[in-house]
Amino acid sequence: MPISQISLRTGKPDAYRQAIFDGLYRALRDALDVPDDDQFMTITEHDAANFRYGNAFGIARSDDLVYIRIIVFDTRTAEQKKALFRRLAELLSERPGIRPEDLFVNVLDAPKENWSVGYGLAQFA
Amino acid sequence: MPISQISLRTGKPDAYRQAIFDGLYRALRDALDVPDDDQFMTITEHDAANFRYGNAFGIARSDDLVYIRIIVFDTRTAEQKKALFRRLAELLSERPGIRPEDLFVNVLDAPKENWSVGYGLAQFA
């Protein structure tokens, strides 16, 4: 049920961005065991002037930095989130080739009553 | 006090997008009883390569899918959220004519101390 927002600098080819979607979906399958075709994600591209990052926490980030914000059920455990971060770094470093330094992931938790995946129903409440 | 982010595919006319704003505002008035002119919303349009959705949970979605993320006070009840989803589907299917299958809504809860609606004050804390 996760829904994800991805932000990166403008200019990467379509295939690069599709590989991010594919890797994120695969990581969600592997780490959170989401159902088949549970992929709900958008990418927003930003010009240099609209994209800021720092090197805090001793990590040398680059213009290839990718921000990923994922909203999940609040029933997910710390272990599941840890597995998700790890798997995401593995998969995205393989394809499209994102340096592990350039992956900034943030998870938000929402209770089951907070989701409507169609028809105006609260399917999981 | 809700603030909403709407994501959809690029290409819908202005009037279509205004109807989404109008319907969302009306649904918030009806379901959450928000004050007059409490409408704070943005739309982001995405090219095909930046917009991904699946058919999970047995729902046949289309390229007209609309993602709506709404942040509300954490005092809202499950009943209110249910009413919001239902009203939103009703109103947006009337105008601009969004299929109920194509409405994906997610709510996030934030305590009253987390809001500043102007002047740098925490008006509701």
Next chain:
Amino acid sequence: MPISQISLRTGKPDAYRQAIFDGLYRALRDALDVPDDDQFMTITEHDAANFRYGNAFGIARSDDLVYIRIIVFDTRTAEQKKALFRRLAELLSERPGIRPEDLFVNVLDAPKENWSVGYGLAQFA
């Protein structure tokens, strides 16, 4: 560790938008005591048809309204958030000159296990 999303109308010069980044970073330093170079922020610009605001709560907002959404550790106190809102309004009114009426800020809280700032690790869990 905060990550922020800023939304405003299209058309402000680069320097204006850089001043928003600078002011937000400075406010986070001052109010939340975040580490050096802990700046993770994006701006999304919206055409008029994709940007809606109202005058609820007796505040006369304008087209220069700026929405700022900030995700922080859930250990932040109400006092810290209050200080953040106040400092943000001060700094952004100095530079780039945003009216305090035109600042709409929303904070979301996420536990330490929800963050990966690089390498696929949950650095703060």
